[in-house]
Amino acid sequence: MLMTSTLTKRGASPAFVMIFSTIFSSVMSVVFITCVAFSNTAVADTGISHERKTALIKLVRNDCGSCHGMTLKGGLGPELSAESLHNSDPESLRETILHGRTDTAMPPWSAFINGAEADWIVEQLMKGFPDAH
Amino acid sequence: MRIKCCFAILTLLLTSCASAPMRGTGDLGLIIERDVGRVQIVDTSAKTSLATIAGLGDLSHASVVFSRDGRYGYVFGRDGGLTKVDLLKHVIAKRIMQAGNSIGGAISQNGRYVAAQNYTPGGVKIFDALTLKLVADIPAAYDNGKLSKVVGLVDAPGNQFVFSLFDAGEIWVADISEPSMPMIKKFKAGKQPYDGLITPDGRHYIAGLFGEDGLALLDLWHPEKGIQRILNGYGQGSEKLPVYKMPHLRGWAVAGTRAYLPAIGHHELLVVDTQTWQEVGRIPVAGQPVFAIARPDGRQVWVNFAFPDNAQVQIVETETQQIVKTLRPGLAVLHMEFTPRGEEAWVSSRDDNHVTIYDTQTLQALAEFKASAPSGIFFTHRATRIGF
Structure with missing residues (x-):
């Protein structure tokens, strides 16, 4: 998702982007499967361990969920479903997570989440966030 | 003779089958299991769970009010689900979907109406408490038809919400x-009211403001005087810290003649005199307070905290304004509820999946029981209190 948006920004044709992302995601799933096959603490493409990802999913569902709802359908904060985010810019979502948003109730999470983790959360949100169980 | 005797025994058996043992509900309550959409019915005298009721939908944020009986x-x-749970029969008596996204509700002074406060569509809906039939819809319209999220809904004397x-x-x-034609008075409160409370006497309504250093006070005996700002500029001179969960206000904040209110973005409780509404003290605490709840006798105030300080509960002794103990009931403490006269406090720990019962005199844990990601704990004595 992040890769796709970067390419689009640079002016690549939509067809190329589609082919590229298909190849890219196939490659990535191979990488992912390989990692899972060889290690329990899989550190796939992102450098984030399986345990940490589980913790991040719980954090998003429970603590981001305080305002956005456990099902991410919104509350005091806006809805964070894949449909509601499909026009959002991943870069700006990342910045919002890490540094908060002035004049709103959105706090900065950079004390608990690093840049790569924020990217991973954005990626998951944009394709439909995994369940906590 | 033998036949007569048999008949008597049979009659006795049939009668006892037909009716469950009679009991009141004064020592019962509900505990929300937020991740599975269930509630437990609990008995605070026996310190036990009586039943679990499923099928209440998304309870990731939930609150409860009780019928006046x-x-x-x-x-x-x-x-947006509104479910009427029968505490005696252990069943769902009625359930409706009344909105897309809801945050809580209240019950009217006379017990005849239940009101829900909604985020989507923003507004308040009022239902008949017996049938859950809609009797009034109050869209929170402002600024040429935009709908606002509604928070801080309470009942007030004079059949008001x-x-x-x-x-x-x-x-x-x-x-x-x-009820079909609610009369509405509107007041400018300030930036981003996040919750509200009514004092136990039903006279003063206070809205906490997220976007400003201060709170908005409305004297319901004299609404013509308008909003008064209290604790203005309480955060001046120190940096505003991030708030990872909004505090919850209710009349439980009042102990004697003082109210203990969470500061927003500061790890403090603000102490305010409820006669003059002037600040009379500040108590540094372990994190961003979420709930500050007075024991019914007002001698202690129990405080829990927002992420990341949410594994602690601190107890303030009101006489000295000092923290006398820090408890660690479990991970992600979400709520605390006192038994009707306050000899015990029940505390829920979401991430440890348990509820701990404390003796409030010795501050020792008495018992603990399992619940799935427990959040709110609600005891029936709320039925008789203004603002609950």
């Missing part, structure tokens, strides 16, 4: 003496 709990779920509009920055007072 204490028999039914009205559970307001996040997904009072609530705050987060996006519009207003407080509305709805008189439902004629």
Whole structure:
């Protein structure tokens, strides 16, 4: 998702982007499967361990969920479903997570989440966030 | 003779089958299991869970008010579900979907109406407490038809409901003496009211403001005087810290003649005199307070905290304004509820999946029981209190 948006920004044709992302995601799933096959603490493409990802999913569902709802359908904060985010810019979502948003109730999470983790959360949100169980 | 005797025994057996043992509900309550959409019915005398009821929808944020006879709990779920739970028969008596996204509710002074406060569509809906039939819909419209999220809904004397509009920055007072035609008075409150409370005597409504250093106070005996700002500029001179969970306000904040209110963005409780509404002290605490709840006798205030300090509960002794103990009931403490006269406090720990019962005199844990991601704990004595 992040890769796709970067390419689009640079002016690549939509067809190329589609082919590229298909190849890219196939490659990535191979990488992912390989990692899972060889290690329990899989550190796939992102450098984030399986345990940490589980913790991040719980954090998003429970603590981001305080305002956005456990099902991410919104509350005091806006809805964070894949449909509601499909026009959002991943870069700006990342910045919002890490540094908060002035004049709103959105706090900065950079004390608990690093840049790569924020990217991973954005990626998951944009394709439909995994369940906590 | 033998036949007569058999008949008597048979009659006795049939009668006892037909009716469950009679009991009141004064020592019962509901505990929300937020991740599985269930509630547990609990007995605070026996310190035990009596039943689990499933099928209440999304309870990731939920609150409960009780019918004035204490028999039914009205559970307001996040997904707009409103469920009437029968505490005696252990069943769902009635359930409706009344909105898309809801935050809680209240019950009217006379017990005849239940009101839900909603984020989507922003507004308040009022239902007949017996049938859950809609009797009034109050869209929280502002600024040429935009709808505001509604927070801080409470009942008030005179069959009124009072609530705050987060996006519009207003407080509305709805008189439902004629329920199909609520009379509404509107007041400018300040930036982003996040919750509200009514004092136990039903006279003062206070909205906490997220967007400003201060709170908005409305004297319901004299609404013509308008909003008074209290604790203005309480955060000046120190940096505002991030708030990872909004505090929750209710009349439980009042102990004696003082109210203990969470500061926003500061790890402090603000102490305010409820006669003069002047600040009379500040108590540094372990994190961003979420709930500050006075024991019914007002001698202690129990405080829990927002992420990341949410594994602790601190107990303030009101006489000395000092923290006398820090408890660690479990991970992600979400709520605390006192038994009717306060000899025990029940505390829920979401991430450890348990509820701990404390003796409030010795501050020792007495018992603990399992619950799935427990959040709110609601005891039936709320049925008789203004603002609950």
